[in-house]
Amino acid sequence: GLNVGVVERNDFLGGATNTIECTLPGFKHDTGGIIHGMIQANPMLLHDELGLKSEYGLKYITPKVMAANVFPDDTAILFHGNIDETCQSIAKISERDAEAYRKFIEMTKSMVPLLVQGMFNAPPPFGILMSQLDQTPEGQNLIRHLMMSAYDVVNQWFEHPKVKMKMLKISSEPMVGPEEKGTAINLFVAVPMLQMYGCSFPAGGSVALPQSLERCIEAHGGTVRLNSEVAKIKVRGGRAASVILGSGEEISARKAIVSNVDARVTLLKLLEDTISGELKEKLRRIQDPSFSGIMIPLALNQPPQYKSGPEVGQAGLVEPLPWIEEFRRLFDDLRYGEIPIKAMAPFVVCPTVHDPSRAPEGKHVLYLWQYEPYYLKDGGPPQWDSIKERVADQVLEYLGRYITNMGSGNILKRAIISPTDLERMNPNLVNGSVLGPGGFLYQSFSYRPIPELGRYKTPVEGLYLSGHATHPGGSIGSGGRATVQVIMQDLGIDFDNVVT
Numbered sequence: 001g002l003n004v005g006v007v008e009r010n011d012f013l014g015g016a017t018n019t020i021e022c023t024l025p026g027f028k029h030d031t032g033g034i035i036h037g038m039i040q041a042n043p044m045l046l047h048d049e050l051g052l053k054s055e056y057g058l059k060y061i062t063p064k065v066m067a068a069n070v071f072p073d074d075t076a077i078l079f080h081g082n083i084d085e086t087c088q089s090i091a092k093i094s095e096r097d098a099e100a101y102r103k104f105i106e107m108t109k110s111m112v113p114l115l116v117q118g119m120f121n122a123p124p125p126f127g128i129l130m131s132q133l134d135q136t137p138e139g140q141n142l143i144r145h146l147m148m149s150a151y152d153v154v155n156q157w158f159e160h161p162k163v164k165m166k167m168l169k170i171s172s173e174p175m176v177g178p179e180e181k182g183t184a185i186n187l188f189v190a191v192p193m194l195q196m197y198g199c200s201f202p203a204g205g206s207v208a209l210p211q212s213l214e215r216c217i218e219a220h221g222g223t224v225r226l227n228s229e230v231a232k233i234k235v236r237g238g239r240a241a242s243v244i245l246g247s248g249e250e251i252s253a254r255k256a257i258v259s260n261v262d263a264r265v266t267l268l269k270l271l272e273d274t275i276s277g278e279l280k281e282k283l284r285r286i287q288d289p290s291f292s293g294i295m296i297p298l299a300l301n302q303p304p305q306y307k308s309g310p311e312v313g314q315a316g317l318v319e320p321l322p323w324i325e326e327f328r329r330l331f332d333d334l335r336y337g338e339i340p341i342k343a344m345a346p347f348v349v350c351p352t353v354h355d356p357s358r359a360p361e362g363k364h365v366l367y368l369w370q371y372e373p374y375y376l377k378d379g380g381p382p383q384w385d386s387i388k389e390r391v392a393d394q395v396l397e398y399l400g401r402y403i404t405n406m407g408s409g410n411i412l413k414r415a416i417i418s419p420t421d422l423e424r425m426n427p428n429l430v431n432g433s434v435l436g437p438g439g440f441l442y443q444s445f446s447y448r449p450i451p452e453l454g455r456y457k458t459p460v461e462g463l464y465l466s467g468h469a470t471h472p473g474g475s476i477g478s479g480g481r482a483t484v485q486v487i488m489q490d491l492g493i494d495f496d497n498v499v500t
Contacts, residue, residue: 003221003254004220004221004222005223005225005251006217006222006223006224007225007228007245007251008226008227009427011227012207013207013210013211013224014032014206014210015260015426015428016032016033016426016429016434017033017206017210018031018032018210019204019205019206019207019358020207022297022415023298023365023412024412024413026363027359027365027413028204028357028359029297029358029365029367030205030206030351031295031417032206032426033206033475033476034206034349034367035199035316035349036202036209037197037198037200038119038193038477039209039476039477039478040060040197040200042119042120042477043120043481043499044481045478052216055219056212056213056215057208057211058208058212060202060203061201061203062081062199062200062201062316063199064081064314065078065080065311065314065316066194066315067199067317067318067319068308068311068312068315069166069318069319069320070307070308070318070319070321070402071162071308071321072323072401074308075092075162075308076309076311076312077089077092077163078311078312079166079194081195081198083102083105083195086101086195087102093160093163094158094160094162094163096159097158101158104191105192108187108192109192111138111188112196114133115142119189119471119472119477119479120478120479120482121481121482121485122455122456122471122483123446123471124446126446126447126451126454142185142188145185146185147182147184148183149179149180149182150178150183150184150187151178151183152184154167154168154171154187161323161324162321164324165321165324165327166321168324168327169345170186170187171184172186172345173186173190174186174289174475175289175290175291175371175433175435175438175439176289176439176440177290178331179331185444199316201316201351201354203355203357204357204358205358206476228245228246229245229246230243230244231246231270232270232272233257233259233270233271233272233463234272235272235274235460235463238274238460240253240257240462240463241253243257255491256464256487257463258465258466258487259463259464259465259467260428261427261467261469262428262437262449262467262469263449263453263469264430264449265427265428265430266463266465267283267458271460271463274460275459275460276459279459283449286449286450287437287438287440287442288374288430288431288433288438289435289437290438291335291372292373292374292419292422292431292432292434293369293370293372293432294369294370294395294417294418295368295369295416295422296368296370296395296396296415296416296417297365297367297415298366298368298411298412298413298414299364299411300350300410301363303352303364304366304403304405304406305403305404305405308402313353314353318349319347320345320399320403322345326343329343330371334371334372336373336377337373337375337376337377339372339376339391340371340372341394344395344398345370347367347368348367348399349367350366352364372391373419374420374431374432381419381432382420384419384420385418388416388421391418392414392416396411420432428468435468435473435475436449436469437469444471444473445471448471448473449470453470455486456470456482456487465483466479466480467479467480470483
């Protein structure tokens with residue numbers, strides 16, 4: 001019932017959920033998020049609350065083999081939607097760990113309802129949350145693991161280095177090292193949700209999700225404008241009143257302004273100087289993730305041919321992994337601002353195996369992401385402009401240990417997006433932080449990004465925060481479902497009536 005307007009800086013929708021032609025015409029690359037996993041558990045999609053699937057053209061493709069981990073000896077572990085098939089794959093490596101994995105899923109599945117309820121709704125105050133969790137055995141178990149590192153948990157549950165590696169890589173996807181305390185929760189979220197809800201691609205590319213949202217907004221009388229960068233948020237009488245675009249145009253807000261941009265950008269750069277010095281200092285002390293990464297979109301003649309077998313190439317995503325000691329040392333390199341060379345753990349997706357519409361007939365696109373430091377030991381972030389070609393060469397050379405056709409004969413063209421390029425493309429990715437502020441326990445739930453802003457409200461009446469710098473954090477999860485509940489309550493709108 002409201003007149004909703006969306007203004008977007010770029011000439012394309014979606015921010016980091018985009019699909020663009022950055023190599024050759026007709027080759028459609030996702031240069032931000034590509035796997036739509038967590039969002040599958042969100043009631044917005046699970047129950048199609050906005051009609052995105054039934055009315056606005058959103059279609060998902062879910063591979064039978066969701067993920068594969070390949071190792072230097074050309075063996076692999078395949079992650080199927082069916083837990084029995086996943087366990088069969090693990091059993092080829094370790095029968096004991098296959099049984100342990102089944103028990104781990106059984107234990108964590110009992111926590112999923114708690115996690116889903118908490119992720120897609122506004123978080124209660126941190127103390128109340130802990131008190132609520134402490135009332136049940138499942139909640140107490142979750143609290144305990146909130147304090148542990150993923151490495152602690154993996155060593156308690158599994159024995160074979162390859163199986164441990166599989167689990168540790170999953171835990172590092174939020175851009176934090178698996179041996180940092182407080183990272184075990186990543187296992188409790190990602191592993192059971194992947195097993196229960198799968199990982200999917202939107203047909204046509206990641207941008208299909210924001211495109212369906214645009215159609216939904218416009219069907220209800222709203223407006224979406226591209227090439228409309230916000231330069232300033234104006235305040236009148238203590239209330240957020242309007243936004244000023246870079247063109248000078250002013251757009252008034254009668255009800256509210258919702259910023260999907262990192263709080264540090266929203267409150268320190270866009271907002272008129274109306275917040276206290278103390279809050280400014282707390283914003284400046286927000287902790288970034290432990291590392292960033294380099295994105296290398298590739299246009300290919302053929303899909304990757306893995307030495308470990310053709311079934312690996314059919315997986316939704318593939319993660320070539322080194323041996324476990326090398327993997328642990330990789331995070332030491334990142335911590336010290338050094339480029340990992342001896343060992344890497346790239347994230348590789350060839351979506352055209354499942355969705356040929358993303359490339360010209362018979363051709364393919366490849367999504368290649370590798371962890372890298374933002375703050376380089378030698379030269380700092382500015383040094384990325386002079387080394388990114390060399391680093392991309394090193395990543396492709398490393399990938400050649402696992403794939404037979406990653407040479408110039410198969411690669412038609414590549415693009416290179418360094419950690420500093422990411423920030424230039426999208427200022428919301430502060431310091432190359434693709435998932436927003438670091439996903440540490442002290443920056444989670446109602447403490448994300450800081451306690452004063454943890455319930456989506458700001459000190460300015462009518463100005464709200466959303467996006468990856470707020471709960472539940474980064475990834476393609478549609479966390480705005482939680483934000484909107486707070487806004488609707490303030491505006492006197494019944495959320496349950498809207499979504500039913």
